[in-house]
Amino acid sequence: MRTSYTADQIRGAEQALMATLPEGTLMQRAAHGLAAVCAGMLGRVYGSRVLLLVGSGDNGGDALYAGALLARRGARVSAVLAGARTHEAGLAAFLLAGGRVAPDVGAADLVVDGLVGIGGTGALREPYAGLVERAGGPVVAVDVPSGVDASTGQVAGAAVRAQVTVTMGALKSGLLVDPGASRAGHVELVDIGLGPYLPDPDLAALTDPDVAALLPSPGAESDKYRRGVVGIAAGSHAYTGAAVLAVGGALRAGAGMVRYAGPSAPVAQVRTHWPEAVITELDRPSLAGVGRVQAWVLGPGLGTDDWAHELAAQVLASDVPVLIDADALSLVARDHSLLFRSAPVVLTPHAGELSRLLRVARERIEASRLEFVRRAASELNATVLLKGSTTVIAEADRPVRVNLTGSSWLATGGTGDVLSGVAGALLAGGLSGYDAASCAAYLHGLAGTLAADGAPLVSADVATAIPEAMRSLRRARG
Ligand SMILES: NC(=O)C1=CN([C@@H]2O[C@H](COP(=O)(O)OP(=O)(O)OC[C@H]3O[C@@H](n4cnc5c(N)ncnc54)[C@H](OP(=O)(O)O)[C@@H]3O)[C@@H](O)[C@H]2O)[C@@H](O)CC1
Numbered sequence: 067m068r069t070s071y072t073a074d075q076i077r078g079a080e081q082a083l084m085a086t087l088p089e090g091t092l093m094q095r096a097a098h099g100l101a102a103v104c105a106g107m108l109g110r111v112y113g114s115r116v117l118l119l120v121g122s123g124d125n126g127g128d129a130l131y132a133g134a135l136l137a138r139r140g141a142r143v144s145a146v147l148a149g150a151r152t153h154e155a156g157l158a159a160f161l162l163a164g165g166r167v168a169p170d171v172g173a174a175d176l177v178v179d180g181l182v183g184i185g186g187t188g189a190l191r192e193p194y195a196g197l198v199e200r201a202g203g204p205v206v207a208v209d210v211p212s213g214v215d216a217s218t219g220q221v222a223g224a225a226v227r228a229q230v231t232v233t234m235g236a237l238k239s240g241l242l243v244d245p246g247a248s249r250a251g252h253v254e255l256v257d258i259g260l261g262p263y264l265p266d267p268d269l270a271a272l273t274d275p276d277v278a279a280l281l282p283s284p285g286a287e288s289d290k291y292r293r294g295v296v297g298i299a300a301g302s303h304a305y306t307g308a309a310v311l312a313v314g315g316a317l318r319a320g321a322g323m324v325r326y327a328g329p330s331a332p333v334a335q336v337r338t339h340w341p342e343a344v345i346t347e348l349d350r351p352s353l354a355g356v357g358r359v360q361a362w363v364l365g366p367g368l369g370t371d372d373w374a375h376e377l378a379a380q381v382l383a384s385d386v387p388v389l390i391d392a393d394a395l396s397l398v399a400r401d402h403s404l405l406f407r408s409a410p411v412v413l414t415p416h417a418g419e420l421s422r423l424l425r426v427a428r429e430r431i432e433a434s435r436l437e438f439v440r441r442a443a444s445e446l447n448a449t450v451l452l453k454g455s456t457t458v459i460a461e462a463d464r465p466v467r468v469n470l471t472g473s474s475w476l477a478t479g480g481t482g483d484v485l486s487g488v489a490g491a492l493l494a495g496g497l498s499g500y501d502a503a504s505c506a507a508y509l510h511g512l513a514g515t516l517a518a519d520g521a522p523l524v525s526a527d528v529a530t531a532i533p534e535a536m537r538s539l540r541r542a543r544g
């Protein structure tokens with residue numbers, strides 16, 4: 067499990083650790099780690115040109131001490147002092163090591179962004195914003211890319227786009243969640259001894275072994291019913307493909323059995339693609355003849371008419387976990403009373419669907435994914451998986467899970483339908499909503515990466531690659 071923290075949490079831990087150490091120790095540890103990463107990026111340090119962007123706080127201090135270490139190894143290091151103040155001891159060490167102060171940015175083999183770290187608030191002000199725009203060359207960000215909110219990943223204006231971010235002591239949540247995550251590039255963590263002082267994390271991210279340990283796998287006593295039967299209420303005369311994809315996701319993710327219920331047009335498609343599915347053709351919105359399931363997937367391609375509403379109401383009146391996706395999210399947005407039930411609910415909206423559920427503009431949700439996924443989980447009393455370039459999963463009183471797998475090739479029609487089937491199979495297999503959603507996002511992202519392999523994929527490829535993704539996890543676990 068990887069964990070991350072807000073700026074306030076980091077500051078609290080740093081203060082507790084600092085109280086046990088001689089003054090300046092932490093900054094020296096930070097600077098050594100930073101200089102080592104810079105040296106690795108430069109390859110040959112001697113004779114290279116390094117430009118430091120130095121702000122008024124300790125983030126600038128880290129940059130100056132690291133600049134001093136590089137200057138001692140023969141780099142030509144210059145520093146633009148952008149703040150009203152400069153870290154005094156850091157500047158003295160930098161000048162003593164042969165660094166020089168420059169009036170403005172110039173050509174460099176490496177730019178070190180020490181403008182602001184966890185002390186940054188809001189959009190970058192001038193002259194910082196202008197420096198960020200003008201500086202050329204590969205950038206290593208100190209602690210967080212300046213302009214990215216360390217706690218949330220929000221970017222309010224100009225922000226550094228780093229190749230590498232060297233972060234001190236522990237990951238900051240803003241490095242894991244877009245838009246901040248895509249500004250951070252590759253993240254290197256420098257151990258400064260903060261571990262024992264860290265509180266419960268703000269975010270948690272599953273890793274290969276975590277997911278391998280959580281995934282259900284059949285034992286000697288298993289049969290198809292014990293492995294989990296998933297019901298899929300999806301598809302309509304207008305949208306048949308979504309049903310095929312959701313059923314495919316559930317089958318490939320290891321459901322013991324998939325029961326599909328829908329009208330004649332998607333039934334014909336599902337029957338053709340998935341002879342394994344047990345199908346009930348519905349001529350009216352009733353689940354009377356469908357048989358028992360351990361979890362439902364409700365919504366892909368379902369439509370939003372009265373027929374769909376009635377079917378959704380029946381599914382939600384059951385006593386098993388229900389995953390609500392796509393059109394069923396629109397039904398719920400119009401009629402929140404559908405969510406009044408005691409069995410677990412997992413919602414899997416993208417930002418547009420969450421915008422309808424919360425009545426908040428889509429752009430605001432994309433800019434502040436953590437805030438709105440938390441709000442949705444608490445207001446709707448459900449596990450909420452918010453899809454997109456960063457997928458985040460929230461449930462009341464648990465750390466938000468952030469998904470670290472995936473590929474932007476997944477941004478293509480129908481991949482969300484596959485995800486709903488995968489998550490449904492895991493719910494039916496006995497995982498909680500929180501674990502089923504997190505593991506499904508992880509597998510789906512991994513399968514997307516495997517299926518794309520650097521080129522376009524179609525959503526059915528993602529379902530096909532789910533077993534390979536599972537195998538790769540189990541291989542990693544040994
Ligand atoms: N504590 C420790 O043990 C360790 C800390 N470490 C390091 O210290 C960093 C935190 O240092 P910090 O607290 O001094 O804050 P920091 O991020 O440098 O910036 C604060 C100043 O920036 C300014 N400013 C803010 N927003 C702005 C904006 N939008 N646009 C423009 N300016 C803005 C504002 O200054 P003002 O403008 O008010 O003069 C504010 O005072 C941390 O990230 C890590 O790198 C490591 O060495 C490990 C040990």
Ligand SMILES: Nc1ncnc2c1ncn2[C@@H]1O[C@H](COP(=O)(O)OP(=O)(O)O)[C@@H](O)[C@H]1O
Nearest residue numbers: 416453454455473474476477479480481482483
């Ligand atoms: N830029 C991106 N990077 C990574 N994953 C993405 C990106 N954009 C979309 N995705 C993923 O692709 C899937 C798209 O789902 P969704 O929006 O429901 O599409 P559809 O409704 O067409 O099935 C989600 O799992 C989402 O997280």
Ligand SMILES: [K+]
Nearest residue numbers: 182208210212
């Ligand atoms: K920075």
